[in-house]
Amino acid sequence: MKVTMEVGNDGVAVIKISNPPVNALAPIIIRGLKEKYMEAMNRDDVKAIVVTGEGGRFSGGFDINVFGTVHKSGDLSALPSVSVDLVVNTIEDGKKPSVAAIEGLALGGGLELAMGCHARISAPRTQLGLPELSLGIIPGFGGTQRLPRLVGISKAVEMMLMSKPIMSEEGKKLGLIDAVVSSEELLKVARSWALDIAERRKPWISSLQRTDKLGSLSEAREILKVARQQSRKTAPNMPQHQVCLDVIEEGVVFGGYSGVLKEEKMFNELVLSSTSKGLVHVFFAQRLTSKVPNVTDVGLKPRHIKKVAVIGGGLMGSGIATALILSNISVVLKEINTDYLQKGMKTIEANLRSLVTRGKMTEDKANKAFSIVKGVLDYAEFKDVDMVIEAVIENIALKQSIFSELEKVCPAHCILATNTSTIDLNIIGDKTTSQDRIIGAHFFSPAHVMPLLEIVRTAKTSPQVILDLMTVGKAIKKVPVVVGNCTGFAVNRTFFPYSQGAQFLAHLGVDVFRIDRVISNFGMPMGPFQLQDLAGYGVAMAVGKEFASSFADRTFRSPLVELLVKSGRNGKNNGKGYYIYEKGNKPKPDPSVLPIIEESRRIAKLMPGGKPVSVTDQEILEMVLFPVVNEACRVMDEGVVVRASDVDIASVLGMSFPNYRGGIVFWGDSVGSGYIYSSLKKWSEAYGSFFKPSRFLEERATKGLLLSDPVSKSQASKSRL
């Protein structure tokens, strides 16, 4: 971690940031930058300055680890003073010109540092962006002020609110970049550009002083007003979007420097927000998932997976095939008859078409992807596949017979994966002798869109096979999370009490639409009843059976879904569930479902004295989510996950739990294990064992430990990993 400076015969000082892998701006780097800048300003042999990054990457921004430290201590003094002291006073207002030579990426504080320079020269295909809002903060080194001044308010607002980077080529068109040149020429051009500025052959521009791209005050206010309205809808529970827009407005109205001061003040407030704590936790937790003890740290090399067979062309199978071909992995799609096969191939084609229509890929790329999937009806093509992913219906006997056939037709190295969402892998592989290469590849629907890949290992799955599947997962742009084998694995197991808790409440007399409203206001994309409509009742019944047999002590056997099916409802599939689904319209609560719910309540007899219970919205939220936290505790206790933060990532990416709440365990810790434990205990006394606190939760609560504190040695020895 260092900053170096070399002064050439041309009088240009090249200041280089070196902090692999992304040249994050750690406090020591910031001190180094200040020191080298002061030296360059004071040396008579320096006429101009070029700032750049080592190793083909300019900078990934301020060191996010520092936010972690501040979150733990609550002490802002760990944040160095950069915006005014370094970027404005030292660089932008310095007596010698600075040029940024950018390559690879300039994100967050990295781009802000570059925007403080008097020109920016970039290598091709370099990522430029201000993704701070995705960490719950706003840019804090002047980015909210300089970006609008360089690219215009509208584009700057889009880039910041969506945390979406652009490429240097677009940056050039917008005026963010002064020239795009090859990597080889980058330093040479930047040096001569810096000298040209020093010798007044090129303009000496301070971005903060510019106003030419801001437009009139009324135009600016209109753009900000529309952005505020949109953000209220798209980011309802997060403060940073509105704050970012307020700070931009401050600069437009009172000038760039006022904007910089307000930015600094608001940045410091946001760093301590619960949103930032949650999002920073998710940032690191996601990266931690790729570190799996005894798999990624034992010197194994991933094998190359060139050809994959997918068995079953239904919704999951065709989605998985789509995800693979999109990343250039050849696929053989097997079905049992021509009709099903054609349907599967059509679904893959439709998946690709929809990406083209939405502008996410070119026609050409879609055609190329489709050319590497081959539909088959027998196993002839399986002789040289490297991996099979079985994605047929959740039927144990069928899966067992497929796996014993696979053992005969696939090569000995072939990975045998199943996409089951609930069934124990030991049962699926029971009739084979290949337990070391049997693994779960649990995708989430739609498989080519949802980012999580839950990789399920048994006690016998080999580390090589786990590593190979992790590598394929990353190649197809998923976040692989390795978990142990049990009914429902990490995600469905943790979340089975989610719909159960909602059903329980409904049978205590609480309105289902109110429950959905409370849960979506919390930040889930939809409530549990709408989710059930979306998944279809067949899934709810099949999965419910699995849980009822594995976790009989805490399964609420709700009669409701069966009654709904009997009345001809099948959720979104047939347009009739708890909600009415009509093309082009938002789902509407269906009042005609209420008598069916009443009937279900009469059968279940949960309401004390036959009367609906009275609960607050807060209680609804807790009665649905605390049982989920409780099950997450059992998942950690049994060692189904490597670490608590893996459950957080699984919940965020697999269940769309709001990332700004940090994931289910992180959220549980923010509420407090003691409170969750005493609430569950109270409800279990009133309503029965569905709410009974787990041993793990009880222990954490009584000892005053965090749920996310590492498990003890004796517990770790029981781990399934």
Ligand SMILES: C[C@H](O)CC(=O)SCCNC(=O)CCNC(=O)[C@H](O)C(C)(C)COP(=O)(O)OP(=O)(O)OC[C@H]1O[C@@H](n2cnc3c(N)ncnc32)[C@H](O)[C@@H]1OP(=O)(O)O
């Ligand atoms: C004041 C300022 O306005 C505030 C800021 O600048 S906040 C920071 C803004 N910057 C960002 O949000 C960028 C965050 N980083 C990223 O998006 C991605 O890491 C990247 C696009 C830079 C690189 O992606 P990729 O090549 O896939 O590598 P990735 O695995 O993500 O990161 C490599 C390592 O760098 C670390 N890293 C990346 N950016 C970092 C940062 N800004 N600070 C600290 N560490 C960082 C990662 O944690 C990871 O560490 P690990 O190897 O120990 O797990």
